[in-house]
Amino acid sequence: MSTTRRMLLGAALIAPLLGRFTGTAAGAVDGGTGSTGSAGSTGSAGRLGTLSDGWVELRWTPEAQTQLDRFQAMVEAVAPARLVLGEHGMSVRLPIHSAQGDPSLADPPKAYGDGALDGGVSVRTSQGVYRVVDLVGAIKDGLGSGRCEVSGAEMGHRSAFRCGLTEGKLTAAPVPAGQPMKVRLSEAPLRPTQEAVDAYTTSFGAHPVTVDTVLAYVTAEGTYTPPPAAQE
Template identity: 30%
Template sequence: MAITRRMFVSGAMAAPVLAQLHGATPANASPTAEAAFTLLDGLGEMRLTEVARERLATERIEVQAVAPATAIVGADGTTVVGVKLPPEYSTGTISPVGQPGKGSGRALGGVVLRNAKARMEITGIRGSVPDGRVHAFLKIGDEWVGELPLYASDVSAVRLSVEPGAPGQPTTIKGSDIPITPTQEGVDAFTKAFGVALFTMTDTVFTASGSGRAWPVPASLPG
Protein backbone atom coordinates (compact mmCIF):
# COMPACT_ATOMS: atom_id res chain seq x y z
CA MET A 1 0.00 0.00 0.00
CA ALA A 2 1.41 3.35 -1.00
CA ILE A 3 -0.15 5.40 1.80
CA THR A 4 0.90 5.97 5.40
CA ARG A 5 -1.15 3.79 7.73
CA ARG A 6 -2.84 5.46 10.69
CA MET A 7 -4.62 4.10 13.70
CA PHE A 8 -8.34 3.42 13.99
CA VAL A 9 -9.93 2.03 17.12
CA SER A 10 -13.56 1.01 17.37
CA GLY A 11 -13.62 -1.08 15.89
CA ALA A 12 -15.57 -3.30 15.89
CA MET A 13 -17.13 -1.72 15.24
CA ALA A 14 -16.24 1.32 17.20
CA ALA A 15 -15.95 5.06 16.92
CA PRO A 16 -12.52 6.34 15.92
CA VAL A 17 -11.39 7.43 19.34
CA LEU A 18 -7.84 7.75 18.11
CA ALA A 19 -7.22 10.13 15.25
CA GLN A 20 -5.01 12.80 13.75
CA LEU A 21 -2.53 15.26 15.32
CA HIS A 22 -1.92 18.26 13.07
CA GLY A 23 0.45 20.07 15.40
CA ALA A 24 1.75 20.43 18.94
CA THR A 25 -0.25 22.59 21.34
CA PRO A 26 0.93 26.23 21.09
CA ALA A 27 2.30 27.87 24.25
CA ASN A 28 -0.56 30.37 24.28
CA ALA A 29 -3.28 27.79 23.64
CA SER A 30 -6.32 27.63 25.91
CA PRO A 31 -6.02 24.90 28.57
CA THR A 32 -9.45 23.66 27.48
CA ALA A 33 -8.66 23.63 23.73
CA GLU A 34 -8.67 20.37 21.81
CA ALA A 35 -5.45 19.28 20.09
CA ALA A 36 -5.50 17.79 16.60
CA PHE A 37 -3.18 14.83 16.04
CA THR A 38 -1.96 12.21 13.51
CA LEU A 39 -1.47 8.58 14.49
CA LEU A 40 1.54 7.15 12.70
CA ASP A 41 0.76 3.48 13.38
CA GLY A 42 -1.11 1.20 15.74
CA LEU A 43 -3.60 -1.63 16.07
CA GLY A 44 -7.20 -1.93 17.20
CA GLU A 45 -9.11 -4.82 18.76
CA MET A 46 -12.78 -5.74 18.83
CA ARG A 47 -13.79 -8.45 21.33
CA LEU A 48 -17.20 -10.05 21.72
CA THR A 49 -18.74 -9.61 25.15
CA GLU A 50 -19.72 -12.67 27.18
CA VAL A 51 -23.38 -11.90 26.50
CA ALA A 52 -22.75 -11.78 22.74
CA ARG A 53 -20.75 -15.03 22.79
CA GLU A 54 -23.46 -16.87 24.74
CA ARG A 55 -26.28 -15.70 22.46
CA LEU A 56 -24.35 -16.49 19.28
CA ALA A 57 -23.65 -19.96 20.64
CA THR A 58 -27.39 -20.65 20.94
CA GLU A 59 -27.60 -20.44 17.13
CA ARG A 60 -24.17 -22.05 16.61
CA ILE A 61 -22.92 -18.85 15.00
CA GLU A 62 -19.15 -18.74 14.66
CA VAL A 63 -16.87 -15.75 14.18
CA GLN A 64 -14.10 -15.46 11.58
CA ALA A 65 -11.67 -12.67 10.74
CA VAL A 66 -11.59 -11.09 7.28
CA ALA A 67 -7.99 -10.43 6.15
CA PRO A 68 -5.97 -8.39 6.83
CA ALA A 69 -7.71 -8.49 10.22
CA THR A 70 -6.61 -11.44 12.37
CA ALA A 71 -8.52 -13.62 14.83
CA ILE A 72 -8.33 -13.37 18.63
CA VAL A 73 -8.72 -16.89 20.01
CA GLY A 74 -10.31 -17.66 23.39
CA ALA A 75 -9.03 -19.73 26.28
CA ASP A 76 -10.03 -23.01 24.58
CA GLY A 77 -7.50 -22.34 21.82
CA THR A 78 -10.03 -22.63 18.98
CA THR A 79 -13.03 -20.32 19.46
CA VAL A 80 -12.64 -16.88 17.88
CA VAL A 81 -13.72 -14.21 20.38
CA GLY A 82 -12.69 -11.10 18.44
CA VAL A 83 -10.46 -9.61 15.78
CA LYS A 84 -7.39 -7.39 15.56
CA LEU A 85 -7.82 -4.67 12.93
CA PRO A 86 -4.98 -2.88 11.12
CA PRO A 87 -5.63 0.77 10.26
CA GLU A 88 -6.40 2.39 6.93
CA TYR A 89 -6.75 6.06 7.96
CA SER A 90 -8.04 8.34 10.73
CA THR A 91 -8.44 12.01 11.65
CA GLY A 92 -9.59 13.75 14.82
CA THR A 93 -8.93 15.71 18.01
CA ILE A 94 -8.50 15.04 21.72
CA SER A 95 -9.34 17.27 24.71
CA PRO A 96 -6.96 18.07 27.61
CA VAL A 97 -8.82 15.48 29.74
CA GLY A 98 -8.40 12.74 27.14
CA GLN A 99 -11.87 12.82 25.60
CA PRO A 100 -12.09 12.41 21.80
CA GLY A 101 -13.51 15.47 20.05
CA LYS A 102 -14.09 15.34 16.29
CA GLY A 103 -12.78 12.74 13.89
CA SER A 104 -13.30 9.83 11.55
CA GLY A 105 -11.41 6.73 10.46
CA ARG A 106 -11.59 3.34 8.82
CA ALA A 107 -10.08 -0.07 9.61
CA LEU A 108 -8.94 -2.71 7.14
CA GLY A 109 -10.48 -6.17 7.07
CA GLY A 110 -13.41 -7.09 9.24
CA VAL A 111 -15.42 -9.97 10.68
CA VAL A 112 -17.73 -12.75 9.48
CA LEU A 113 -20.60 -14.25 11.48
CA ARG A 114 -21.76 -17.60 10.11
CA ASN A 115 -23.56 -20.85 10.85
CA ALA A 116 -24.86 -23.69 8.70
CA LYS A 117 -27.76 -21.55 7.46
CA ALA A 118 -26.39 -18.05 6.90
CA ARG A 119 -23.33 -15.84 6.54
CA MET A 120 -22.96 -12.15 7.46
CA GLU A 121 -19.77 -10.25 6.55
CA ILE A 122 -18.86 -6.83 8.01
CA THR A 123 -15.86 -5.02 6.51
CA GLY A 124 -14.44 -1.54 5.96
CA ILE A 125 -15.48 -0.46 9.46
CA ARG A 126 -15.69 3.35 9.56
CA GLY A 127 -16.45 5.35 12.70
CA SER A 128 -16.86 9.03 13.55
CA VAL A 129 -16.96 11.26 16.60
CA PRO A 130 -18.75 12.97 18.25
CA ASP A 131 -21.80 11.08 16.90
CA GLY A 132 -20.31 7.68 17.75
CA ARG A 133 -21.91 5.90 14.79
CA VAL A 134 -19.96 3.10 13.15
CA HIS A 135 -20.57 2.35 9.49
CA ALA A 136 -19.44 -0.78 7.65
CA PHE A 137 -19.93 -2.56 4.35
CA LEU A 138 -22.41 -5.41 4.83
CA LYS A 139 -22.64 -8.65 2.87
CA ILE A 140 -25.39 -11.18 3.60
CA GLY A 141 -24.83 -14.50 1.89
CA ASP A 142 -23.48 -13.64 -1.57
CA GLU A 143 -25.19 -10.23 -1.74
CA TRP A 144 -23.50 -6.92 -0.88
CA VAL A 145 -26.14 -4.80 0.87
CA GLY A 146 -24.07 -1.59 1.04
CA GLU A 147 -22.54 0.64 3.71
CA LEU A 148 -24.78 0.94 6.78
CA PRO A 149 -24.53 2.44 10.31
CA LEU A 150 -24.42 -0.93 12.08
CA TYR A 151 -23.01 0.04 15.50
CA ALA A 152 -22.68 2.92 17.95
CA SER A 153 -20.69 3.88 21.05
CA ASP A 154 -21.02 6.46 23.83
CA VAL A 155 -18.13 8.77 22.95
CA SER A 156 -18.74 10.94 26.03
CA ALA A 157 -17.65 8.04 28.24
CA VAL A 158 -14.39 7.43 26.38
CA ARG A 159 -11.07 8.56 27.86
CA LEU A 160 -7.70 8.16 26.18
CA SER A 161 -4.33 7.94 27.90
CA VAL A 162 -1.30 9.75 26.50
CA GLU A 163 2.28 8.63 27.18
CA PRO A 164 4.84 11.16 25.86
CA GLY A 165 7.85 9.62 24.15
CA ALA A 166 11.49 10.61 24.50
CA PRO A 167 12.49 14.02 23.05
CA GLY A 168 11.96 13.96 19.31
CA GLN A 169 9.95 10.71 19.46
CA PRO A 170 6.20 10.09 19.01
CA THR A 171 3.82 9.79 21.92
CA THR A 172 1.64 6.74 22.58
CA ILE A 173 -2.14 7.09 22.81
CA LYS A 174 -4.27 4.26 24.22
CA GLY A 175 -7.97 3.56 24.61
CA SER A 176 -9.60 0.46 26.08
CA ASP A 177 -12.90 -1.19 27.04
CA ILE A 178 -15.00 1.00 24.76
CA PRO A 179 -18.55 -0.46 24.64
CA ILE A 180 -20.15 -1.01 21.23
CA THR A 181 -23.90 -1.52 20.78
CA PRO A 182 -25.97 -2.30 17.65
CA THR A 183 -27.99 0.38 15.93
CA GLN A 184 -31.50 -0.42 14.74
CA GLU A 185 -29.98 -0.97 11.29
CA GLY A 186 -27.55 -3.45 12.84
CA VAL A 187 -30.30 -5.32 14.68
CA ASP A 188 -32.39 -5.50 11.49
CA ALA A 189 -29.42 -6.70 9.40
CA PHE A 190 -28.62 -9.50 11.85
CA THR A 191 -32.27 -10.58 12.01
CA LYS A 192 -32.49 -10.60 8.20
CA ALA A 193 -29.34 -12.69 7.89
CA PHE A 194 -30.05 -15.33 10.55
CA GLY A 195 -33.83 -15.20 10.90
CA VAL A 196 -33.68 -14.58 14.65
CA ALA A 197 -33.38 -11.43 16.79
CA LEU A 198 -30.63 -12.17 19.32
CA PHE A 199 -29.73 -8.55 20.18
CA THR A 200 -31.31 -5.18 20.92
CA MET A 201 -29.94 -1.64 20.74
CA THR A 202 -29.14 -1.74 24.48
CA ASP A 203 -26.90 -4.81 24.29
CA THR A 204 -23.14 -4.31 24.40
CA VAL A 205 -21.92 -6.78 21.78
CA PHE A 206 -18.27 -5.71 21.46
CA THR A 207 -15.67 -3.85 23.44
CA ALA A 208 -13.02 -1.96 21.46
CA SER A 209 -9.44 -1.22 22.46
CA GLY A 210 -6.29 -0.03 20.76
CA SER A 211 -3.09 1.95 20.86
CA GLY A 212 -0.99 3.92 18.42
CA ARG A 213 1.94 6.29 18.13
CA ALA A 214 1.03 9.95 17.50
CA TRP A 215 3.09 12.75 15.94
CA PRO A 216 3.76 15.57 16.65
CA VAL A 217 3.69 15.11 20.40
CA PRO A 218 0.94 17.18 22.11
CA ALA A 219 2.20 19.64 24.70
CA SER A 220 -0.51 19.38 27.37
CA LEU A 221 -2.51 16.18 27.23
CA PRO A 222 -3.07 13.75 30.10
CA GLY A 223 -0.69 10.90 30.89
Protein backbone atom coordinates (compact mmCIF):
# COMPACT_ATOMS: atom_id res chain seq x y z
CA MET A 1 0.00 0.00 0.00
CA SER A 2 1.51 3.37 -1.02
CA THR A 3 2.22 6.18 1.42
CA THR A 4 -0.57 8.26 -0.13
CA ARG A 5 -3.12 5.47 0.31
CA ARG A 6 -2.03 4.87 3.91
CA MET A 7 -2.43 8.58 4.62
CA LEU A 8 -5.87 8.50 2.99
CA LEU A 9 -6.80 5.56 5.21
CA GLY A 10 -5.91 7.50 8.32
CA ALA A 11 -7.77 10.59 7.17
CA ALA A 12 -10.83 8.62 6.02
CA LEU A 13 -11.17 6.75 9.29
CA ILE A 14 -10.67 9.84 11.43
CA ALA A 15 -12.87 12.15 9.34
CA PRO A 16 -15.82 11.84 11.76
CA LEU A 17 -13.70 13.63 14.35
CA LEU A 18 -13.90 16.75 12.22
CA GLY A 19 -17.53 17.43 12.89
CA ARG A 20 -20.89 17.24 14.58
CA PHE A 21 -20.28 18.75 18.00
CA THR A 22 -17.47 21.12 17.08
CA GLY A 23 -19.76 22.34 14.35
CA THR A 24 -23.08 22.19 16.16
CA ALA A 25 -22.89 23.33 19.74
CA ALA A 26 -19.98 25.50 18.77
CA GLY A 27 -18.56 26.15 15.30
CA ALA A 28 -18.98 28.94 12.80
CA VAL A 29 -19.49 28.89 9.06
CA ASP A 30 -19.27 32.32 7.44
CA GLY A 31 -22.33 31.88 5.29
CA GLY A 32 -20.66 29.10 3.31
CA THR A 33 -18.59 31.56 1.30
CA GLY A 34 -15.33 31.70 3.22
CA SER A 35 -12.75 29.41 4.69
CA THR A 36 -13.46 27.87 8.05
CA GLY A 37 -9.94 28.68 9.19
CA SER A 38 -9.26 28.27 12.88
CA ALA A 39 -12.27 28.63 15.10
CA GLY A 40 -12.83 32.14 16.30
CA SER A 41 -11.35 33.74 13.18
CA THR A 42 -14.38 34.19 10.95
CA GLY A 43 -15.72 37.57 10.08
CA SER A 44 -19.13 36.82 11.60
CA ALA A 45 -17.78 36.14 15.09
CA GLY A 46 -19.80 39.00 16.58
CA ARG A 47 -23.08 37.25 15.70
CA LEU A 48 -22.07 33.80 16.93
CA GLY A 49 -21.91 32.10 20.29
CA THR A 50 -18.84 30.27 21.55
CA LEU A 51 -18.16 26.93 23.20
CA SER A 52 -15.67 26.54 26.06
CA ASP A 53 -14.56 23.88 28.53
CA GLY A 54 -15.71 21.23 26.07
CA TRP A 55 -14.70 17.91 24.62
CA VAL A 56 -15.67 15.56 21.81
CA GLU A 57 -15.75 11.80 22.25
CA LEU A 58 -15.86 9.53 19.20
CA ARG A 59 -16.82 5.85 19.51
CA TRP A 60 -16.21 3.98 16.28
CA THR A 61 -18.54 1.16 15.27
CA PRO A 62 -17.79 -2.51 14.44
CA GLU A 63 -18.10 -1.55 10.76
CA ALA A 64 -15.32 1.01 11.13
CA GLN A 65 -13.26 -1.46 13.17
CA THR A 66 -13.58 -3.98 10.33
CA GLN A 67 -11.93 -1.49 7.98
CA LEU A 68 -9.16 -0.88 10.51
CA ASP A 69 -8.64 -4.63 10.86
CA ARG A 70 -8.51 -4.93 7.07
CA PHE A 71 -5.23 -3.02 7.13
CA GLN A 72 -4.12 -4.29 10.55
CA ALA A 73 -4.39 -0.72 11.80
CA MET A 74 -4.57 0.40 15.42
CA VAL A 75 -5.77 3.80 16.63
CA GLU A 76 -3.88 5.53 19.47
CA ALA A 77 -4.48 8.92 21.06
CA VAL A 78 -2.17 11.91 20.58
CA ALA A 79 -2.14 14.01 23.78
CA PRO A 80 -4.05 15.85 25.09
CA ALA A 81 -6.58 13.50 23.48
CA ARG A 82 -7.03 10.19 25.30
CA LEU A 83 -8.62 6.80 24.81
CA VAL A 84 -11.72 6.01 26.89
CA LEU A 85 -13.05 2.51 27.49
CA GLY A 86 -16.83 2.52 28.03
CA GLU A 87 -19.62 -0.01 28.21
CA HIS A 88 -20.10 0.15 24.43
CA GLY A 89 -16.44 -0.06 23.47
CA MET A 90 -13.40 2.12 22.93
CA SER A 91 -13.62 5.85 22.20
CA VAL A 92 -11.18 8.69 21.77
CA ARG A 93 -11.84 11.97 23.60
CA LEU A 94 -10.41 15.26 22.33
CA PRO A 95 -10.63 18.67 24.04
CA ILE A 96 -12.27 21.45 22.03
CA HIS A 97 -9.63 24.10 21.42
CA SER A 98 -12.04 26.81 20.27
CA ALA A 99 -15.35 26.99 18.46
CA GLN A 100 -18.26 29.27 17.68
CA GLY A 101 -21.63 29.15 15.97
CA ASP A 102 -25.34 28.49 16.53
CA PRO A 103 -26.41 25.15 18.10
CA SER A 104 -30.06 25.75 17.12
CA LEU A 105 -31.37 23.95 20.19
CA ALA A 106 -34.99 24.29 19.07
CA ASP A 107 -34.28 22.85 15.60
CA PRO A 108 -30.98 20.86 15.53
CA PRO A 109 -30.91 20.27 11.74
CA LYS A 110 -30.41 24.03 11.33
CA ALA A 111 -27.27 24.07 13.50
CA TYR A 112 -24.11 25.40 11.87
CA GLY A 113 -20.60 26.33 12.80
CA ASP A 114 -16.94 25.33 12.92
CA GLY A 115 -14.36 24.49 15.54
CA ALA A 116 -10.91 23.09 16.26
CA LEU A 117 -9.84 20.18 18.46
CA ASP A 118 -6.68 19.69 20.50
CA GLY A 119 -4.61 16.55 20.13
CA GLY A 120 -5.46 13.88 17.59
CA VAL A 121 -4.88 10.23 16.85
CA SER A 122 -2.20 8.08 15.31
CA VAL A 123 -3.01 5.20 12.99
CA ARG A 124 -0.45 2.43 13.44
CA THR A 125 -0.07 -0.10 10.61
CA SER A 126 2.58 -2.63 9.64
CA GLN A 127 3.93 0.03 7.27
CA GLY A 128 4.34 2.75 9.86
CA VAL A 129 2.59 5.22 12.16
CA TYR A 130 0.56 8.11 10.74
CA ARG A 131 -0.37 11.02 13.00
CA VAL A 132 -3.66 12.81 12.38
CA VAL A 133 -3.64 16.19 14.17
CA ASP A 134 -4.72 19.83 13.75
CA LEU A 135 -8.36 18.79 13.37
CA VAL A 136 -10.70 21.52 12.16
CA GLY A 137 -14.32 20.79 11.25
CA ALA A 138 -17.46 22.55 10.10
CA ILE A 139 -21.11 21.69 9.67
CA LYS A 140 -23.92 23.23 7.66
CA ASP A 141 -27.18 21.75 6.40
CA GLY A 142 -26.31 18.48 8.13
CA LEU A 143 -23.11 17.96 6.10
CA GLY A 144 -19.73 17.82 7.79
CA SER A 145 -16.46 18.95 6.24
CA GLY A 146 -13.03 19.65 7.60
CA ARG A 147 -9.30 19.38 7.32
CA CYS A 148 -6.45 17.84 9.25
CA GLU A 149 -2.74 17.17 9.05
CA VAL A 150 -1.71 13.58 8.33
CA SER A 151 2.00 12.96 9.02
CA GLY A 152 2.86 16.52 8.04
CA ALA A 153 0.62 16.73 4.95
CA GLU A 154 -2.59 18.77 5.06
CA MET A 155 -5.70 16.97 3.86
CA GLY A 156 -9.22 18.34 3.44
CA HIS A 157 -12.72 16.93 3.06
CA ARG A 158 -15.37 19.16 1.48
CA SER A 159 -18.21 16.73 2.15
CA ALA A 160 -17.01 13.87 4.33
CA PHE A 161 -20.03 12.75 6.31
CA ARG A 162 -23.68 13.24 7.18
CA CYS A 163 -24.62 13.97 10.76
CA GLY A 164 -27.65 12.34 12.38
CA LEU A 165 -28.78 15.63 13.88
CA THR A 166 -32.21 14.31 14.84
CA GLU A 167 -30.97 10.89 15.99
CA GLY A 168 -28.62 12.07 18.73
CA LYS A 169 -29.86 13.59 21.97
CA LEU A 170 -29.03 17.28 22.44
CA THR A 171 -29.77 18.70 25.90
CA ALA A 172 -29.13 22.03 27.61
CA ALA A 173 -29.31 23.01 31.27
CA PRO A 174 -32.02 25.67 31.88
CA VAL A 175 -30.56 29.15 32.44
CA PRO A 176 -31.86 32.74 32.09
CA ALA A 177 -32.09 33.93 28.49
CA GLY A 178 -28.74 34.99 27.06
CA GLN A 179 -26.64 33.35 29.78
CA PRO A 180 -24.01 30.62 29.31
CA MET A 181 -25.46 27.12 29.42
CA LYS A 182 -24.09 23.59 29.68
CA VAL A 183 -24.97 21.62 26.55
CA ARG A 184 -24.48 17.94 25.81
CA LEU A 185 -24.81 15.83 22.71
CA SER A 186 -25.21 12.07 23.16
CA GLU A 187 -24.77 9.24 20.65
CA ALA A 188 -25.17 11.14 17.37
CA PRO A 189 -24.45 8.81 14.41
CA LEU A 190 -22.08 9.74 11.60
CA ARG A 191 -22.44 8.28 8.10
CA PRO A 192 -20.20 8.86 5.05
CA THR A 193 -21.39 10.89 2.09
CA GLN A 194 -21.42 9.32 -1.38
CA GLU A 195 -18.39 11.47 -2.16
CA ALA A 196 -16.50 9.89 0.74
CA VAL A 197 -17.61 6.35 -0.18
CA ASP A 198 -16.49 6.85 -3.80
CA ALA A 199 -13.11 8.24 -2.73
CA TYR A 200 -12.58 5.33 -0.37
CA THR A 201 -13.47 2.83 -3.10
CA THR A 202 -11.06 4.46 -5.53
CA SER A 203 -8.24 4.27 -3.00
CA PHE A 204 -8.84 0.88 -1.41
CA GLY A 205 -11.09 -1.17 -3.70
CA ALA A 206 -14.32 -3.02 -2.90
CA HIS A 207 -15.71 -2.73 0.62
CA PRO A 208 -19.11 -3.00 2.36
CA VAL A 209 -19.33 0.65 3.47
CA THR A 210 -22.28 2.60 2.03
CA VAL A 211 -23.93 5.94 2.72
CA ASP A 212 -26.15 4.12 5.23
CA THR A 213 -23.24 2.73 7.25
CA VAL A 214 -22.82 4.28 10.70
CA LEU A 215 -19.07 4.67 11.16
CA ALA A 216 -19.09 6.34 14.55
CA TYR A 217 -21.17 7.78 17.37
CA VAL A 218 -20.34 11.12 18.96
CA THR A 219 -20.91 12.23 22.54
CA ALA A 220 -19.71 15.67 23.63
CA GLU A 221 -20.37 18.52 25.99
CA GLY A 222 -19.30 22.06 26.80
CA THR A 223 -20.44 25.50 27.93
CA TYR A 224 -22.22 27.48 25.21
CA THR A 225 -22.13 31.28 25.55
CA PRO A 226 -24.59 33.15 23.29
CA PRO A 227 -23.32 36.05 21.16
CA PRO A 228 -23.28 39.53 22.76
CA ALA A 229 -26.51 40.59 21.01
CA ALA A 230 -28.36 37.70 22.67
CA GLN A 231 -27.07 38.76 26.09
CA GLU A 232 -28.38 42.33 25.90
